[in-house]
Amino acid sequence: MDKILxxxxxxxLEIRQQRGLMLGVLLPPLLFTLIPLGxxxxxxxxxxxxxxxxxxxxxxxxxxxxxxxxxxxxAVLGSQFSIFYVLLPVIITSIIASYSIVGEKxxxxxxxxxxxxxxxxxxxxxxxxxxxxxxxxxxxxxGTLFVxxxxxxxxxxxxxxAIVSPGWLVVFLxxxxxxxxxxxxxxxxxxxxxxxxxxxQQLSVWIIVPFFAMFFGELAGLQVLGLGFTLSVVxxxxxxAVLSIWGASRLFQREVIxxxxx
Amino acid sequence: xxxxxxxxxxxxxxxxxxxxxxxxxxxEGTVFGFLGPNGAGKTTTVRMxxxxxxxxxGTANVIGHELGTDNRSIxxxxxxxxxxxxxxxxxxxxxxxxFFARLYDVPAQLAQEQAERYLRMLELWERxxxxxxxxxxxxxxxxxxxxALLHEPRVIxxxxxxxxxxxxxxxxVRDFIKELRxxxxxxxxxxxxxPEADELCDLIxxxxxxxxxxxxxxxxxTGLFGRGTQVRVVGNASGWASTARSLSFVRQVTSQDDxxxxxxxxxxxxxxxxxxxxxxxxxxxxxxxxxxxSLEEVYLELIExxxxxSVQN
Numbered sequence: 001m002d003k004i005l006x007x008x009x010x011x012x013l014e015i016r017q018q019r020g021l022m023l024g025v026l027l028p029p030l031l032f033t034l035i036p037l038g039x040x041x042x043x044x045x046x047x048x049x050x051x052x053x054x055x056x057x058x059x060x061x062x063x064x065x066x067x068x069x070x071x072x073x074x075a076v077l078g079s080q081f082s083i084f085y086v087l088l089p090v091i092i093t094s095i096i097a098s099y100s101i102v103g104e105k106x107x108x109x110x111x112x113x114x115x116x117x118x119x120x121x122x123x124x125x126x127x128x129x130x131x132x133x134x135x136x137x138x139x140x141x142x143g144t145l146f147v148x149x150x151x152x153x154x155x156x157x158x159x160x161x162a163i164v165s166p167g168w169l170v171v172f173l174x175x176x177x178x179x180x181x182x183x184x185x186x187x188x189x190x191x192x193x194x195x196x197x198x199x200x201q202q203l204s205v206w207i208i209v210p211f212f213a214m215f216f217g218e219l220a221g222l223q224v225l226g227l228g229f230t231l232s233v234v235x236x237x238x239x240x241a242v243l244s245i246w247g248a249s250r251l252f253q254r255e256v257i258x259x260x261x262x
Numbered sequence: 263x264x265x266x267x268x269x270x271x272x273x274x275x276x277x278x279x280x281x282x283x284x285x286x287x288x289x290e291g292t293v294f295g296f297l298g299p300n301g302a303g304k305t306t307t308v309r310m311x312x313x314x315x316x317x318x319x320g321t322a323n324v325i326g327h328e329l330g331t332d333n334r335s336i337x338x339x340x341x342x343x344x345x346x347x348x349x350x351x352x353x354x355x356x357x358x359x360x361f362f363a364r365l366y367d368v369p370a371q372l373a374q375e376q377a378e379r380y381l382r383m384l385e386l387w388e389r390x391x392x393x394x395x396x397x398x399x400x401x402x403x404x405x406x407x408x409x410a411l412l413h414e415p416r417v418i419x420x421x422x423x424x425x426x427x428x429x430x431x432x433x434x435v436r437d438f439i440k441e442l443r444x445x446x447x448x449x450x451x452x453x454x455x456x457p458e459a460d461e462l463c464d465l466i467x468x469x470x471x472x473x474x475x476x477x478x479x480x481x482x483x484t485g486l487f488g489r490g491t492q493v494r495v496v497g498n499a500s501g502w503a504s505t506a507r508s509l510s511f512v513r514q515v516t517s518q519d520d521x522x523x524x525x526x527x528x529x530x531x532x533x534x535x536x537x538x539x540x541x542x543x544x545x546x547x548x549x550x551x552x553x554x555x556s557l558e559e560v561y562l563e564l565i566e567x568x569x570x571x572s573v574q575n
Contacts, residue, residue, distance in 0.1 A: 006364040010353070017352045112348040112409065115312055116365035117338040255315050259275065 036081030351395030490553030
């Protein structure tokens with residue numbers, strides 16, 4: 001445990017000293033929180049228009065049943081942005097992991113590091129936690145602010161429940177650590193083949209592509225983040241996380257790193 | 263007692279044999295020079311002995327720990343200066359050292375003290391809080407050497423410790439190595455700087471995938487070239503060569519201008535007889551001195567005799 005803490009301290013010290021990296025870690029959550037809350041607030045301020053206060057044609061799905069036009073508008077807008085909290089853990093952890101792992105390659109510190117008595121699983125766990133913990137913290141803090149802001153700006157409890165739905169809570173609390181883990185494992189695999197953090201991040205974009213399908217599904221009103229669906233995906237992500245960590249651990253062996261990493 | 267012992271240590275990468283049946287014994291407190299051309303397998307050997315990579319076959323024992331069985335103990339007991347210093351540019355010199363010391367299980371307080379001790383010893387204390395990214399090559403090298411010593415290992419692997427250093431820094435490092443030897447530590451030194459190897463090493467191994475020769479620098483010279491005496495005479499020396507050759511203890515004679523180069527088994531005892539024989543036949547001797555073969559001559563003689571033997575199986 002000692003060594004894990006020592007490596008974590010070093011990793012976070014290095015992260016804090018890189019302005020570009022800090023910007024990449026703090027800016028997306030800030031934007032993903034302020035912009036949606038701003039839009040939710042603005043959409044709520046339109047309630048004073050009488051025609052929006054009466055029940056209108058309902059969006060498909062039980063979530064919007066009985067809602068006024070204004071409520072539906074705010075609920076739909078808010079739901080679109082809630083999908084961003086699926087992307088945040090993937091983005092943040094990928095950024096940190098790319099600098100962390102590729103950084104060791106470019107500074108040629110891997111060999112002296114591996115020459116110490118530290119076990120490879122300790123090193124791997126430290127690298128994972130160094131990316132996962134900040135990624136989760138930033139995601140959960142910004143998500144919590146989003147929830148608080150939504151509670152404050154939602155024009156009704158129904159709107160709040162439509163945005164901060166049970167499905168979304170499953171995503172926010174359970175998907176995020178699993179997604180972060182998968183992203184880190186993918187970044188490890190990518191980092192073994194590239195020698196520049198930016199190249200690693202560019203390649204990691206492909207991890208995010210499937211989640212855009214969910215985003216467009218929400219936009220099309222398919223209610224992707226239903227509770228049943230999200231819980232099913234938790235199981236899938238758990239399996240994926242275990243497999244990806246197993247794969248990452250096979251890549252992260254002393255011999256493999258020293259002889260096969262480019 | 264041998265600190266490092268290998269028996270038929272071999273490492274292959276696919277069909278390429280990088281290290282072929284290396285059998286070696288290095289006594290405690292020895293500075294062992296591991297010489298060989300680029301691509302000879304020296305770094306691969308060091309990586310095996312420091313338990314970074316596994317051998318394909320063969321065995322090795324480092325400070326009583328068996329390679330393959332006790333790898334963490336080996337890594338805990340040895341220090342290594344890798345080919346490139348490998349330091350964290352964004353951390354300060356002191357932060358770098360404390361980080362690595364902690365990974366070598368040095369307690370936090372002691373890590374601080376050891377960092378200070380070696381930073382002072384290597385004249386880096388004034389720069390302890392500066393980021394390593396701003397260090398010169400020589401400073402990085404010295405810092406990396408300090409890193410290799412924080413946990414007080416009994417065996418230290420130094421890969422090109424003075425490469426790229428200015429003469430003053432190189433001298434500091436060489437003196438430091440001598441000091442480490444005086445403490446009874448074993449130094450495994452790979453270097454292309456042959457005069458440095460000659461100065462520092464008690465034992466030298468010449469390696470090119472296989473171990474070509476291992477011996478003390480003196481024995482390497484005498485083993486290949488014998489021990490020789492140069493006799494400078496007045497006039498051309500060629501006329502006196504036959505006189506020298508007629509002596510039973512003379513192995514070889516060549517003449518160059520006014521010099522006779524005579525290879526003997528025991529110059530200390532045979533030089534007076536040689537000189538007497540030449541004077542008797544009328545040679546006028548200017549001076550007599552031993553022939554000094556450089557380590558470079560030894561090395562090149564050995565390497566050129568042996569073609570590259572990394573075998574494609």
